[in-house]
Amino acid sequence: MQKPKHLALYNYYSCPFCMVVRDAIRQLGVDVENRDTLKNPAHKAELVEQGGRGTVPCLRIEHADGEVEWMYESAVIVDYLKRLAA
Secondary structure (H helix, E strand, O other): OOOOOEEEEEEOOOOHHHHHHHHHHHHHOOOOEEEEOOOOHHHHHHHHHHHOOOOOOEEEEEOOOOOEEEEEOHHHHHHHHHHHHO
């Protein structure tokens, strides 16, 4: 798996699915920028405009070639992070 250029997690503190992803990030030691969609309306707007929907958690993956991928669903995100950290 090719290492991404940048990772950002769109989430908010009290979301239980977001907590699962944040716990995995801590356990795996993966460098991921935290973007709280409740505390920062600009993050929410960016998620909706560029990601296509406002659902959290969402992992924004910027690949080395500049392509951006928006990954939804906590289980899918955690599986991706585990593969990345391996």
